[in-house]
Structure formats: structure tokens, C-alpha cells
Amino acid sequence: MTEETVVEKTWRGILERHPEARRGEPAVIEAAYAEPRLRALFPFPSHGALTFHRNTRFPWSNDLPFIVGDAQWCIVYAPRGVTQRVLGESLTPQEAAALVVAHLPPDCGPAFDGPWPPPENSVD
DSSP states (O other), X not given: OOOOOHXXXXXXXXXXXXXXXXOOOHHHHXXXXXXXXXXXXXXXXXXXXXXXXXXXXXXXXXXXXXXXXXXXXXXXXXXXXXXXXXEEEEEOHHHHXXXXXXXXXXXXXXXXXXXXXXXXXXXX
């Protein structure tokens, strides 16, 4: 049996609502987890938002779209610094998760263990 990655362990803790795990809107968490590309990223629920990161430790990448909402409606926001801030609104959690996936950069994922920015590739 392979050892669970930090990303897998974090998703599992959130989904199973472990006492030490961060809390988020269950419907949004489940919809995001159902998307394989989002499941490969580091989830960070906080203050009604579910953000996704390319790395597992602070400082976070903060360069990906994110979801704010609940089981009834969601808004998908572009990452900071993007002119068109709202990518979609009045969405179901499933629609919101799909919209985030549609706006991920092609080179995105899986998340690496460590702080942002990514480690430089060493040349021997």
C-alpha cells in the first residue's frame, strides 16, 4: 500500500470532517473533489471560500480560480490580479467546480509538497 500524500490526506480530512481539518461547505468540497484535476491540487477552505493551490505549504500559490458559496449557489472568482474578477455566478457547486477546471492553466497540477514558488530544477 502506498503512503498517502499531503494532498490526499488533506482532502480526506476535510471530506471526513476530522476535528483537526479545516471546515468548508460540504457540497462545494464534494463537487470539487469529484473533479480529478482539482483533487490533485491542495484544497484550502476558509471564510466561505474554497481555494486551490499548486503547493502544500505557506506561502500559497494563490494563482488559481476559487469558489465562494454553498449548496444553493456559488460564485467562481479569478485569481488576484486578473481583470475580470468574476468568472461565473449563480452556479451549482458542480458547475462551479467545472468552471474552475476550465480556467486552470494547462501546466497546473499535481500540487508539490512545499512552499511557493516551486523549487528550481537543478542542473547537474
